[in-house]
Amino acid sequence: MEKNHNVSRRQFLTYALLGTGGFMAAGLIMPMVRFGVDPILQADAEDDMIDVVGVDELTDVPQAFDMEYEQDHGWHVEQVTETVWMFLEGDEVVALSPTCTHLGCTVSWGTDADNPEQFFCPCHFGRFERDGTNVPGTPPTEPLHRYDHEVRDGRVLLGSPSPQL
Amino acid sequence: MRWQTADIDTYQQSQSYVDTVLVPLLSVSLGEEMKNHVAMGEYISLIAMEMEKQFRGRLLQLPPLVYPQNEPREQLLRHAGAWVDELKANGKNHVIWITSDPAWKNDENDLPGLLLWFPHLPIEHMDKKLQQKTMNDQMKEILPQVMKEWQKENGI
DSSP, rough: OOOOOOHHHHHHHOOOOOOOOHHHHHHHHHHHHHHHHHHHHHHOOOOOOEEEEEEGGHHHHHHEEEEEEEEESSSEEEEEEEEEEEEETTTTTEEEOBBOOTTTOOEEEEEEEEOOOOOEETTTEEEEEEEBBBOSSSOOOOOOOEEEEEETEEEEEEEEEEEEO | OOOSSHHHHHHHHHHGOOOOOEEEEEEEEETTTTTHHHHHHHHHHHHHHHHHHHTTEEEEEEEEEEEEETOOOOHHHHHHHHHHHHHHHTTEEEEEEEEEHHHHHTTGSSSSSSEOOOOOOOOGGOOHHHHHHHHHHHHHHHHHHHHHHOOOSSSO
């Protein structure tokens, strides 16, 4: 016993037009949306290590080196230069970020006459030991961030800085 | 810290640490000397960016004070004075003006705060490495001057 579906000619036409029209509109609009948000949808580029300096240039005294790379902001690419403090601890390479963990000023090695063997922040007199540990009683509350690193063919390659805690 | 909303949130949370304001003084002229004014402006903007990076946690970089080259000096000084009033009213003790415009050197004593004047260097002809080095050298010279300003009990 089959039920009789009564679809009028008018209804059929309406459905058919809406259906095809909608399909076509979607076909037009989707690529546009996709194009507009493209950088957001892309998987993160592999976190590449950046070649900064030869191991033979490092000493056991911290020195500042420039690290250059391109930063992808999605719609535009910016050339960035970062300073990194590097030295040798025995055979081990140590790479520290110069950004004070208090409020983000730039620290330097040995610029405070009273504490030549420390990193010093001129803004609020924050101090850090050679390994980046913050000196208690100065404003910073955590050590300088440390870069991931890798030594390949006598060159030091750096990743990104992360907290030491 | 910069004049942008993200930084201003940080500023408002740590206001007591930020006692210094940086204002670039930029002259504008469309006359024969135009290129020179553009170059000076570019150079000073770069210095401002470097200083902001160096002293981020203690210094708020304000938008530049831009003026036509021919503006009468008394009027300009009055205008700068109005900025200083606003800063003082909000507890800022130090203002650092940076410029390449030599006209300010004559007004140094009438301008409250620290005036740093830089002869503009033709960085547009330098490669990236040399630019960076020039900036680093410049910062080394600026650092003691800023430290000296901070040692003053009462700034502006």
